[in-house]
Amino acid sequence: MTSTRRAPARGGGTDTAERTPAAAPRTDSGGGQHSFVGTGTLVRLALRRDRLMVPIWLGVLFLLTIMSSLSVKDLFGSAASRDQLAGSAGATPATVAMYGPSWDVGTLGGLSTWKMNTMGTVLLGLLSIFVVTRHTRGDEEPGRLELIRAGVAGRYSALTAGVLVALLTNVVSIPLVGLGLMAGSVGAGPSFGYALALALVGFVFTGLAALTAQLTESSRAANGIAAAVLAVAFLLRALGDTTSQISWLDWLSPMGWLVRFRAFAPQPHWWLLAPPVVALLALLVVGYLLAGRRDLGAGLLPARLGRPAASRILSGPFGLAWRLHRGTLLGWSVGFAVLGGALGSVSNGLDDFAASKGVRDMLRALGGQQALVDSYLSFCMALAALVVAVYLIQSLLRMRSEETAYRAEPVLATPVARLRWAASHITVATLGGTWLLMLMGLFAGLGRGGDDVGHQIGRLLGAALAQLPAALVLAGITIALIGLLPRWSVAAWGLLGLFVAIGQFGDLLKLDQRVRDVSPFTHTPTVLGGTVTATPLIVLALVAIALTALGLVGLRRRDIGAA
Secondary structure, rough: OOOOOOOOOOOOOOOOHHHOOOOOOOOOOOHHHHHHHOHHHHHHHHHHHOOOOHHHHHHHHHHHHOOOOOOOHHHOOOOHHHHHHHHHHHOHHHHHHOOOOOOOOOOOHHHHHHHHHHHHHHHOOOHHHHHHHOOHHHHHOOOHHHHHHHOOOOOOOHHHHHHHHHHHHHHHHHHHHHHHHHOOOOHHHHHHHHHHHHHHHHHHHHOOOOOOOOOOOOOOOOOHHHHHHHHHHHHHHHHHHHHHHHHHHHOOOOOHHHHOOOOOOOOOOOHHHHHHHHHHHHHHHHHHHHHHOOOOOOOOOOOOOOOOOOHHHOHHHHHHHHHHHHHHHHHHHHHHHHHHHHHHHHHHHHHHHOHHHHHHHHHHOOHHHHHHHHHHHHHHHHHHHHHHHHHHHHHHHHHHHHHOOOOHHHOOOOOOOOOHHHHHHHHHHHHHHHHHHHHHHHHHHHHHHHOOOHHHHHHHHHHHHHHHHHHOOOHHHHHHHHHHHHOOOOHHHHHHHHHHHHHHHHHHHHOOOHHHHOHHHHHHHOOOOOOOOOHHHHHHHHHHHHHHHHHHHHHHHHOOOOO
């Protein structure tokens, strides 16, 4: 066997191989301990990046909790008043569908958390989804994760960091919710028990986001799939609680687990804390298995191949904006169609509710059965306005993400002007929000049905579209933040949470009318069973236009990609 001598290095007697440091072991292969190396560093980076978003969301959750507990203590301090509430409003299908059964409304804690069952779950669920997706698929899509993985970072480090930060966020919510409930003279044990159950529901959606981040190549699609599952969870809980024949659907929803936990009952169902933990572990196992079997940058769901040549619609910024937003709009459209049909169908159950003599007397005092139905349907349209505001904020923040991902610069390097580029996103988002409200009115009318289904569709379409100007004010605020304070653009979510808090607890807290008027949703006239005036709608539209113009002026003057 012939040996091969290494040639000496030029200019010295040291071998080149001896002077070359050993190569670091690869960290992106299969399994093993190296697959998680760098997780701690990525956790610290994620915490720094989320230092604005997470505190804002948790602050809104704490504000909602403490306002709810203090208002209940002030207005329903006696057991008799709470029992009366549970026997009237708490028994209507509308409130049960929205907030859950009124089993424990007779207690201070049960009444304080009645609305938190839905609102708290949505807040923590969406926050968990956004955090996980942001630090996984959100970094992978523009190529940042590839640069991180090129260094000393393992295959599972980014996923683990995102999951850990989301779980930590839910853990931090426990003392916030617990202390917020205790402010209303609720016992510490039940308060923190409820806070723990709520956080565990957030754990479920953390695991769900870890799974959906492996399915698609787009962070928006991953968020959309997870948010759709959240909407289905609400729908399953609402249908199970309002329809005795399919009450078992309640057990399929994490929201149903929270409601049935009954933290303020004499004997809480502590065993219901186990299903969220099992669901989290199962979702994480599947998510990690999928993460280890796909290529970086790819998703498990195959991307559809494009045409050999771009269509003419992509020759301008409006076509590009439509291409970027159409998938998200499709998902939202399906959700609105299902939600509208379900809420419209629930209104038919009000006829059965009005059958008892006591309820008939109450309805007679309120203006009759039709007044109850109109009140419920008006509530559904107001709920749709809040959800459309969420869609508008999410869609318009796409402009900011296009900047930070350096995809806006190549477009603006062409003859496309800044205002034209921004107008394309604004137009698509505005038309999308209008379309969603139309779907809500159409399918709510179909769900209501009856012999005069055409009349019902017309009434509910008008009631739904009347909500558009208020939602557009949130769109204007988002555009103004993007143009003037791009670094604080995510504060639009916090302002939406503030408006929701004013709308939900303004009456209970007896807030001054000037405080209530801060929320644009306060000014929307009641179309169903009320007197409609165009003045507030015109004023809201003008405010939205002024905020949009202000944002566009700022966008035109500042640097693209500036913080």
